[in-house]
Amino acid sequence: MKNIIVYILLLTSITSSAQNDAAEDTITKPAITAIGKPDGEKTEMKIGKEGGSFTSSDGKIRLIIPEGTVTKKTTFSIQPTKNLAPNGNGKAYQMEPSGINFNKSLQLVFYYSDDETGGNSPLLMGMAMQDDNGKWFSLKKAVLDTLAKTLTADIHHFSAYVNFSKAKISPASARVKVNGSLRLKIVGAFMDDTDEDAELGPLRIEYPNMNWSVNGIPKGNSSTGIISASQSGSAIFQAPAQIPQQNPVAVTVEQQFQSAFSR
The missing domain is CATH 2.60.220.30 (Chondroitinase Ac; Chain A, domain 3)
Structure with missing residues (x-):
């Protein structure tokens, strides 16, 4: 089965806000992890x-x-x-x-x-x-x-x-079969504005009206694949019926948004 290689790019900027706006963010607790093991020469x-x-x-x-x-x-x-x-x-x-x-x-x-x-x-x-x-x-x-x-x-x-x-799209790249589909989501890193050094943790960014494109074409087309955004900060890439002339294809999203949070 032939695959379409998809690279997903986030072209945007983030500003911080200590209040809620039109977006809905799902916040987890600040991240606490193990200390990373050595991975290189000291x-x-x-x-x-x-x-x-x-x-x-x-x-x-x-x-x-x-x-x-x-x-x-x-x-x-x-x-x-x-x-x-x-x-x-x-x-x-x-x-x-x-x-x-x-x-x-x-x-x-x-x-x-x-x-x-x-x-x-x-x-x-x-x-x-x-x-x-x-x-x-x-x-x-x-x-x-x-x-x-x-x-x-x-x-x-x-x-x-x-x-x-401060934000990434998951997954960053993938292989999709012709006529197949792929769900994408934007994952942010929570930053608490109340402290000089802000607590950091993962959150799902749920902003409506993000501008998704495929190979620079807004929403894509039947030749490159079609991207359909939802209001949950995610999108579905629907692969075309045959391998596009430009493969890999690049899915991009552009949006200036705030990493709003609730206290």
Whole structure:
């Protein structure tokens, strides 16, 4: 049986709101997960009062320690681990020494490529940390630079840090038989506006009137496949009767929406 390969892309931006709007969101409790197991080579460097910087073994993050952060030679390390955060991208990174609140802010820089966004808008990326109890928090002051392709935040202590997406479409890709169908849904990451570092957890985003397209054609057609949106934040892709000339096909949704929540 011939298959149609479908790539699903989310082209949108999110703003936060502490009140409900026309959307209905289904919220779960803030995420608490296990600590990710090591998944890569640990990088270590001894840094003294003069400060310094170094990168993870995979080159994905850089830790910048300013002058005067420590008073004596201290061994700093970055250990790549499994990323268990809601909507996590790539690996998580556990840094040592733990249990120290530094007098100066350290800077943590995530590097990303277009391929690593999974087709989603970079504007949907954020940075999150995990506390000792396994709870995840979004760092509100993370700064995105789409030209340099970096995500940067000031941190005061060490934990596990990740790059995550504020919203994703599930699944991100799939194979669909001709005349077959595929249900898609948008899954967000809950961010509580009441705290500086917001609690993070999964939620289903239920926004009406999202603009779905197939290969750039609004709602698609009989040649590319048809996408039918529902008011539950999901959509059904109905594959055409034969393999389209452009295969894989790209399903996209565009919408500016708020990650509204109830307290």
